[in-house]
Amino acid sequence: MSFKAAVLVFPGSNCDRDCKVAVERSTGGHVDMVWHQDTALPSGLDLIVVPGGFSYGDYLRCGAMASLSPVMAEVVKAAERGVNVIGICNGFQILCESGLLPGALMRNNTLKYICKPIELKVENHNTAFTQGFTPGKSVWMTQGNADGNFVADADTLNAIEGNGQVVFRYVENPNGSANDIAGLMNERGNVLGMMPHPDRAFEAELGSDDGAILFRSLMERVAA
């Protein structure tokens, strides 16, 4: 049975199609697009992707309004059932705002929109998202955001570090993110949020195909 994923689409999403193509080409799986007003998700999903972009124009706070859209209530329920969820860039912000992940993402401490390839260290290889990455080898993906500066209070940071929830770290911190955190998962290990884009690094022609390893890791974990 082939890998089955859904990509959410909010008004202002702009990486939704990239995510669909990235998952399809990385896994050979089937990807449905799900509108933010929908009140049901396709059945039998292996992965829900919350894509990057500028949902609701980034008004109020990045991801705040999207986190309250009807489809997110279904995503929260699916995550509680154990369905894998990945939020990329604006998707990471939405997952934090929805409470599926701890902490918050603030304006980059440089005050600049950062758009460049970025080097990452895989901090935890023992996750559904990262089991396929080669230990000791750094990973390249693309960063593209103005609000990627992860913050959390000291107790939360201690907890997520202690639980192995930090999945990716920046080799050179571009934005002031606490503990160089670039990607973070929930305690259960089925919800991942990350600022760098695996969906912009899934074929060598894009400068890196490391992003495909993430989607294939999930496929292999689900098939196992």
Next chain:
Amino acid sequence: MKAKVHVFLKPGVLDVQGKAVEGALNGLSTVQGWANVSHVRVGKVLEFDVAATTAEEAKAQVKDMCDKLLANTVIESYTIEVA
């Protein structure tokens, strides 16, 4: 009833916009003299009407709005005025 909500980053959370504005105000001092400005914080004000019978009821509803949407209490604090 008229509600007014002020949202600011919590003390201790780096306010990069505030820092930038402070730098600009200080930087202008060679021309005009605002080197005396410090601790600038940039926040938001939201104003809206809320239908409620008492100020207490309105305030309770606005507090709920703040906790669920208008502020992210991980990084922001808020104050509410109802009149």
